[in-house]
Amino acid sequence: MSGMYDLHTHTIHSDGDMLPIELIRRMAVLGYSTVAVTDHVDTSNATTILTSLAPVRESAQIFGVRLLCGVEITHVPPAQIAGLAKEAKAGGADIVIVHGETTVEPVAPGTNHAACTCRDVDVLAHPGILSIEDAMHAAKYNIALEITARAGHNRTNGYVVRVAREAGCQMVVNSDAHSPHDLLDERARFLVAKGAGLTDAECRDVLSLEIDRFLSS
Ligand SMILES: [Zn+2]
Ligand SMILES: [Zn+2]
Numbered sequence: 001m002s003g004m005y006d007l008h009t010h011t012i013h014s015d016g017d018m019l020p021i022e023l024i025r026r027m028a029v030l031g032y033s034t035v036a037v038t039d040h041v042d043t044s045n046a047t048t049i050l051t052s053l054a055p056v057r058e059s060a061q062i063f064g065v066r067l068l069c070g071v072e073i074t075h076v077p078p079a080q081i082a083g084l085a086k087e088a089k090a091g092g093a094d095i096v097i098v099h100g101e102t103t104v105e106p107v108a109p110g111t112n113h114a115a116c117t118c119r120d121v122d123v124l125a126h127p128g129i130l131s132i133e134d135a136m137h138a139a140k141y142n143i144a145l146e147i148t149a150r151a152g153h154n155r156t157n158g159y160v161v162r163v164a165r166e167a168g169c170q171m172v173v174n175s176d177a178h179s180p181h182d183l184l185d186e187r188a189r190f191l192v193a194k195g196a197g198l199t200d201a202e203c204r205d206v207l208s209l210e211i212d213r214f215l216s217s
Helices: 020-030 046-053 056-062 078-090 111-116 132-140 153-167 186-195 200-207 211-216
Strands: 004-006 032-041 066-073 095-099 123-125 144-148 171-174
Touching (some): 020 032, 032 046, 046 078, 056 066, 066 078, 078 111, 111 132, 132 144, 132 153, 144 153, 144 186, 171 186, 171 200, 186 200
Parallel strands (some): 004 032, 032 066, 123 144, 144 171
């Protein structure tokens, strides 16, 4: 059994309210062991964001949290997603997530497909009405599908669980936090998973996923 993780959070480096270290401190107090900071990026800022975040790894370690330096590729044309994901990994990203086709924003059609067929992508966030074909690509490339706590994006959680199960995809539960009140304590995190339709056994597996192993496989 590994500690709690959250692989999708935002800071003042995009549209969040907290400095990275405030977010980390609050997550340490909640009992998290692994937190990915994944601010919104496009082709203008991916490298800059990763460079500025890197020194916070050490501060996070002092608070007992493993910081994963990441990005969330957001509203980028699908044809440019693979290139930007590769650039982010080359620029030091521990984790690359893609802002999927949530039903509450005009995300470009084809974004889910581009993410699910890219080896440099680790998590497809809030995928909306993801096709079974794309879910099968995600399973093949070991890309996790996100079950999200975020209001609006969470409308399709039940659907995502069904497609993920059918395709055999890894699932992860993330907050997509932008503010302190978005952070999930242990019970809230369990309820997001359970509320999305996961069985108790699936909740246990998904919520205690060993992140190192997932990211290295
Ligand atoms: Zn945001
Ligand atoms: Zn996000």
